[in-house]
Amino acid sequence: MADPASFINWGLLALSPPGWGGVLLSGFVASIKIAVGGYAFGLALGIGGACGKLYGGPILRDLMECYTTIVRAVPELVLILLLYYAGTDALNHVLGLFGIGTVDIGGLAAGIFVIGIVQGAYSTEVLRGAIKAVPAGQIEAARAYGMSPFKVTTRITLPAMLPYAIPGLSNLWLIATKDTALLAVVGFSELTLMTRQAAGATKSYLLFFCAAGVLYLALTLVSDVFIRLIERRARRGFVEQS
Amino acid sequence: MTGKNAARQENQGNCFHAFNAGSLPRRGSYFMTEPAQAIAVTDLHKRFGPLEVLKGVSLTARQGDVIAIIGGSGSGKSTFLRCINMLELPTSGSVAIHGETISMKKDGRDGLQPSDRKQVERLRTQLGMVFQSFNLWQHMTILQNVIEAPVHVLGKSKAEAIETAEALLRRVGLFEKRDAYPAFLSGGQQQRAAIARALAIQPLVMLFDEPTSALDPELVGEVLAVIGDLAAEKRTMILVTHEMKFARNVANHIVFLADGVIEEQGPPEEIFDAPKSERLKKFISSIH
Numbered sequence: 001m002a003d004p005a006s007f008i009n010w011g012l013l014a015l016s017p018p019g020w021g022g023v024l025l026s027g028f029v030a031s032i033k034i035a036v037g038g039y040a041f042g043l044a045l046g047i048g049g050a051c052g053k054l055y056g057g058p059i060l061r062d063l064m065e066c067y068t069t070i071v072r073a074v075p076e077l078v079l080i081l082l083l084y085y086a087g088t089d090a091l092n093h094v095l096g097l098f099g100i101g102t103v104d105i106g107g108l109a110a111g112i113f114v115i116g117i118v119q120g121a122y123s124t125e126v127l128r129g130a131i132k133a134v135p136a137g138q139i140e141a142a143r144a145y146g147m148s149p150f151k152v153t154t155r156i157t158l159p160a161m162l163p164y165a166i167p168g169l170s171n172l173w174l175i176a177t178k179d180t181a182l183l184a185v186v187g188f189s190e191l192t193l194m195t196r197q198a199a200g201a202t203k204s205y206l207l208f209f210c211a212a213g214v215l216y217l218a219l220t221l222v223s224d225v226f227i228r229l230i231e232r233r234a235r236r237g238f239v240e241q242s
Numbered sequence: 243m244t245g246k247n248a249a250r251q252e253n254q255g256n257c258f259h260a261f262n263a264g265s266l267p268r269r270g271s272y273f274m275t276e277p278a279q280a281i282a283v284t285d286l287h288k289r290f291g292p293l294e295v296l297k298g299v300s301l302t303a304r305q306g307d308v309i310a311i312i313g314g315s316g317s318g319k320s321t322f323l324r325c326i327n328m329l330e331l332p333t334s335g336s337v338a339i340h341g342e343t344i345s346m347k348k349d350g351r352d353g354l355q356p357s358d359r360k361q362v363e364r365l366r367t368q369l370g371m372v373f374q375s376f377n378l379w380q381h382m383t384i385l386q387n388v389i390e391a392p393v394h395v396l397g398k399s400k401a402e403a404i405e406t407a408e409a410l411l412r413r414v415g416l417f418e419k420r421d422a423y424p425a426f427l428s429g430g431q432q433q434r435a436a437i438a439r440a441l442a443i444q445p446l447v448m449l450f451d452e453p454t455s456a457l458d459p460e461l462v463g464e465v466l467a468v469i470g471d472l473a474a475e476k477r478t479m480i481l482v483t484h485e486m487k488f489a490r491n492v493a494n495h496i497v498f499l500a501d502g503v504i505e506e507q508g509p510p511e512e513i514f515d516a517p518k519s520e521r522l523k524k525f526i527s528s529i530h
C-alpha cells in the first residue's frame with residue numbers, strides 16, 4: 001500500500017468488472033442522451049416561446065411570461081424534483097382517469113422532459129433577444145416580396161437571428177450537459193450517480209470523481225469545436241473585425 | 243360599357259392622373275388606347291397617432307409611367323410608397339394593383355387592415371420594392387437573395403430562377419459577385435443587387451424609396467445608371483428621390499408632395515421650369 005505507484009489503482013477504471021470504467025461510460029452516454037434530448041426539446045420550446053412572446057396575442061404572451069419567469073426563478077434542483085415526482089404523479093393520475101392504468105415513465109424520457117422544460121425557458125429568452133436583433137428592414141423586404149408570415153419566419157427571421165443566438169445557445173448547451181448531473185437526485189443512472197456508486201463501492205473517491213471530471217471536460221472541449229464550426233457558418237455573412 | 247370602365251370613368255373626377263406624354267392626344271379613343279392602370283391609389287389617408295401624415299392622396303400610374311415623387315423631408319413620401327404595398331396600413335382610402343382593389347376592413351380602432359392576407363401577398367409580387375437601406379438578407383449570398391422570392395414565393399424551379407437571376411446580375415454588373423455575401427459589397431453594389439432582387443419577381447411596377455440616399459456620393463451614379471436604364475425600357479415605376487436632375491431626366495410625371503397632400507404635379511418641364519404653387523417654388527429654389 002505504501003508503494004506510490006499503486007497509490008492510484010488504475011485497474012478500477014477497467015471497462016469490465018471488477019473495473020468500473022464500463023459503468024462510468026454507460027452513465028456518460030446516458031448523460032449525453034439526456035443533454036441532447038433535453039436541449040433539443042428545450043430549443044423547440046424556446047422557438048415556440050419566443051414566437052409566442054413576440055407575435056402572440058396578450059393571453060399567449062402572458063402565459064409565456066409566466067413560464068419563463070417561474071422556471072427561471074425556481075432553483076433547478078427544486079424544479080427537477082418537482083417536475084419529476086409531481087410530473088409522473090400527474091401523468092399517472094390523468095392516465096388513470098382514462099382508465100389506462102399507470103405507466104412507469106422511463107428515466108430517460110422523464111430526464112429529457114425535465115431538462116427540456118428548464119432549457120426551454122432560458123432559450124425562449126435567448127431566441128427572443130436574437131429575433132429582435134434581426135434588422136427590421138430584412139423582415140420588411142421579405143414581406144414586400146409577398147412572403148407569408150410562416151415563410152418570413154422560416155426563411156428569413158430564424159436563419160438571420162442565428163448569429164445573435166449562438167453565443168447564448170452554446171452556453172445553454174454546456175449548461176444542459178452539466179444539468180444532467182442534477183438528475184442524480186431522482187436516481188437516474190447518469191454519469192454523476194454512477195460515479196458516486198463506483199466511488200462508494202471502492203472508496204476511491206478521488207480517482208472516480210477525477211475520471212468523471214475528465215469526461216465532462218472532454219464533452220465540453222468537443223462541444224467547443226462544434227460550436228466554433230457552427231458559429232463560423234452562422235456568421236458567414238458578417239464582416240469580421242480582426 | 244362594362245361596370246369596371248364606368249367605375250374608372252367616375253374615378254377620373256377626383257383622381258390625379260399621371261399623363262403619359264407619349265399617349266397624347268388620346269381623347270377620342272380613350273378606352274381603346276388607354277394603357278392599363280398599373281396602380282390606382284384613391285384618397286389615401288394615413289395617421290400615426292395624432293399625426294396625420296397623408297391627407298387624401300390619389301395617384302394613378304399607367305403602364306410605362308415613370309413617376310417621381312419629390313418633396314421635403316417628412317412630407318410623407320415614404321409613407322405613401324409603403325402604403326401602396328401595405329407595408330404601412332392606410333387609415334382610409336384604397337389601393338388597386340392592375341385593376342384589382344386590395345380589399346380592406348376596419349381594424350377595430352380607426353384604421354384599416356387587409357381582409358385577405360393571401361390577396362395582399364399575391365399583389366405584392368407585382369410590386370418590386372427597393373429600399374433606401376438595401377435590406378438585403380445578410381445570411382444569403384447575392385445570388386441566393388435574388389432567387390429567394392422566385393423560388394419560395396412564386397414557386398419557380400431553382401434552375402429557372404438561377405438562370406433569370408444570373409441574367410439580372412449580369413445586367414446590373416454584379417455577376418462576378420453572385421457568391422459574395424451582402425456585407426462584403428459596397429453600398430452601390432448592394433443597392434444594385436437589391437434592384438436585381440426586386441426585378442427577379444418580374445413585377446408590374448418597381449417602387450423605389452430614395453434608392454441613393456444612403457450611398458456615398460461617388461456611388462450614386464452607378465445606381466442611378468441602372469434605374470435610368472430601367473426607365474428607358476419603359477418599365478413602370480414610382481420613385482421617391484431627392485435627385486432632382488435625375489427625376490427630371492427619367493420621369494414623365496413629377497408629383498410634389500407637401501404636408502400630406504399632392505401640392506402640384508405634372509410633366510417635369512412644368513414642375514421644374516414653371517412651378518405654380520408658392521411651396522413648390524420655394525422647394526425648387528431651395529434645392530438649387
Ligand SMILES: Nc1ncnc2c1ncn2[C@@H]1O[C@H](COP(=O)(O)OP(=O)(O)OP(=O)(O)O)[C@@H](O)[C@H]1O
Pocket residue numbers: 290293295313314315316317318319320321322452
Ligand atoms: N412608424 C411611424 N410612426 C410614427 N410616425 C411615423 C412613422 N413613420 C413615419 N412617421 C412620421 O411620418 C412623417 C412622414 O414620414 P415619411 O417617412 O413618410 O417622410 P418622407 O417624406 O419619406 O421623408 P424623408 O425625405 O425624410 O424620407 C414624419 O413626420 C415621420 O416622423
Ligand SMILES: [Mg+2]
Pocket residue numbers: 319320321452
Ligand atoms: Mg423617406
